[in-house]
Amino acid sequence: MGALTGRDLLRLSDLSVGELQELLELAAALKSGSVTLQCQKTLGLLFYKASTRTRVSFSAAMFRLGGQVLDLNPSVTQVSRGEPIADTARVLDRYLDILAIRTFEQRDLETFAHYANIPIVNALSDLEHPCQVLADLQTIQESFGTLAGTTLAYLGDGNNVAHSLLLGCALAGVNVRVASPPDYQPVPEIVEQARAIAGDRTEVVVTTDPIAAAKGAQALYTDVWASMGQEDLAQSRVPIFQPYQVNEALLEYADSAAIVLHCLPAHRGEEITDAVMEGPHSRLWDQAENRMHAQQALLASLLGAA
Ligand code: CP
Numbered sequence: 303m304g305a306l307t308g309r310d311l312l313r314l315s316d317l318s319v320g321e322l323q324e325l326l327e328l329a330a331a332l333k334s335g336s337v338t339l340q341c342q343k344t345l346g347l348l349f350y351k352a353s354t355r356t357r358v359s360f361s362a363a364m365f366r367l368g369g370q371v372l373d374l375n376p377s378v379t380q381v382s383r384g385e386p387i388a389d390t391a392r393v394l395d396r397y398l399d400i401l402a403i404r405t406f407e408q409r410d411l412e413t414f415a416h417y418a419n420i421p422i423v424n425a426l427s428d429l430e431h432p433c434q435v436l437a438d439l440q441t442i443q444e445s446f447g448t449l450a451g452t453t454l455a456y457l458g459d460g461n462n463v464a465h466s467l468l469l470g471c472a473l474a475g476v477n478v479r480v481a482s483p484p485d486y487q488p489v490p491e492i493v494e495q496a497r498a499i500a501g502d503r504t505e506v507v508v509t510t511d512p513i514a515a516a517k518g519a520q521a522l523y524t525d526v527w528a529s530m531g532q533e534d535l536a537q538s539r540v541p542i543f544q545p546y547q548v549n550e551a552l553l554e555y556a557d558s559a560a561i562v563l564h565c566l567p568a569h570r571g572e573e574i575t576d577a578v579m580e581g582p583h584s585r586l587w588d589q590a591e592n593r594m595h596a597q598q599a600l601l602a603s604l605l606g607a608a
């Protein structure tokens with residue numbers, strides 16, 4: 303894993319096919335206990351949006367490596383008073399070994415990465431959520447014993463999680479179908495990038511038809527209909543997204559052994575029903591657990607400890 307030492311992870315496509323595969327293998331080995339790693343370094347968390355899973359799973363992963371975590375709450379640091387990213391990045395670079403950032407603009411992550419020498423990790427932006435998809439792929443792999451040739455159908459808003467799924471599935475050899483309402487499709491640049499990565503190995507389908515997407519799929523995946531920062535749009539989106547709800551009727555179209563995934567937090571009764579969340583196809587809690595294992599593999603690799 304030496305090739306990842308010192309690198310940033312701003313987009314999932316920063317990883318090669320081989321690097322993603324090695325990360326997932328390491329994540330599985332860390333989860334099973336067949337590998338233990340030590341890395342007494344310091345991780346900073348700079349989160350401009352709320353988080354439960356990402357904040358805690360990154361912290362737990364770093365503690366498991368024997369490292370330290372500093373939670374750099376923007377509201378009590380000078381970033382909330384307008385200190386430029388260029389200055390903040392160069393200062394944090396002198397104190398920390400690695401920095402995970404959750405923010406709105408992908409551009410801000412790129413500015414941090416430009417000014418800091420330490421690895422910068424995208425802990426969710428409006429464009430991507432790459433760390434989430436490491437755990438998602440780990441969950442599919444452990445459910446089916448393979449990634450290659452499986453099919454994931456994402457139903458809902460074609461934004462950050464959908465974008466990282468498109469890229470991650472293409473890299474991992476998973477067929478990916480994204481079904482979204484017409485005005486909520488993934489950005490063309492990411493779809494084209496996913497198609498270029500997939501080549502003729504796997505299919506990358508973007509559609510408005512939820513049933514076509516779900517047919518025969520091994521994984522159904524959804525996310526909230528209004529993301530963080532879009533709360534005022536939540537009510538107006540309900541009727542637009544209702545046909546994309548992951549419910550028992552949609553599950554009927556999927557493979558009989560299909561698993562259901564959701565990055566969480568979920569809005570029961572909107573993008574997913576309570577019955578499906580709590581039902582036998584749900585792998586939501588394993589998926590959430592895998593955030594910790596996948597990020598432990600990522601941290602160790604970026605810090606040169608893998
Ligand atoms: N899935 C996810 O990123 O959850 P949090 O917003 O709680 O970190």
Ligand code: NVA
Binds near residue numbers: 426463528530566
């Ligand atoms: N799309 C969601 C993901 C939350 C983990 C959001 O950005 O709020």
